[in-house]
Amino acid sequence: MLSHTQALDFLTQKVSNKNIIKHMLATEALMGGVYDALLVKGIKDLGGTKEEWQIAGLLHDGDYIESVPMERQGIEITNWLRKEGFEVPENVAYAMSSHNWEATKTAPKSLMDWTIYCGDSLTGLIVACALVMPTKKLADVSVESVLKKFKNKSFASGTRRQSIALCQDKIGFSLIEFIQISLSSMQEIHEDLGL
Numbered sequence: 001m002l003s004h005t006q007a008l009d010f011l012t013q014k015v016s017n018k019n020i021i022k023h024m025l026a027t028e029a030l031m032g033g034v035y036d037a038l039l040v041k042g043i044k045d046l047g048g049t050k051e052e053w054q055i056a057g058l059l060h061d062g063d064y065i066e067s068v069p070m071e072r073q074g075i076e077i078t079n080w081l082r083k084e085g086f087e088v089p090e091n092v093a094y095a096m097s098s099h100n101w102e103a104t105k106t107a108p109k110s111l112m113d114w115t116i117y118c119g120d121s122l123t124g125l126i127v128a129c130a131l132v133m134p135t136k137k138l139a140d141v142s143v144e145s146v147l148k149k150f151k152n153k154s155f156a157s158g159t160r161r162q163s164i165a166l167c168q169d170k171i172g173f174s175l176i177e178f179i180q181i182s183l184s185s186m187q188e189i190h191e192d193l194g195l
Helices: 004-014 018-040 050-059 076-083 090-098 111-131 143-151 161-165 175-188
Strands: none
Touching (some): 004 018, 004 050, 004 076, 018 111, 050 111, 111 175
């Protein structure tokens, strides 16, 4: 499987929008944070290694470009990587495809799939919360402020709130827990995110 550095190098060649790359870094952090939190809860079968969870998060929008139709976004990235000779495990390929399952028709099944699906929009909401702070820093964002903005449907109106809210049923974390894990994970990489 390709490393974080190899994945990031690949993405910078394919994706010109730096904000999409930052979004994928945020999703990578979220995936790692949720993986660790599930282990703490005593969940043993996570459907992959922590590295696989993280690389799925890092690469999931690597084909989010104009030339790729919506129904192929989350799928083409695997094809591109494999053509370049990189190993992409099936569970990672499936998770990336399922993050966009309404279009790809690849329904999430595993904890990894559901985490990337629920977390994809949450990272964007957390970034939006940081950007409205006077400091524009993640350090100044609290779980309470994210929850308040989550309830305000006019804030970051493109956020798929229903997808995020599935965290309780599909991953086993309450919305507050899911926000806490995700926010903490993103705060740890605030420099990479420019926040």
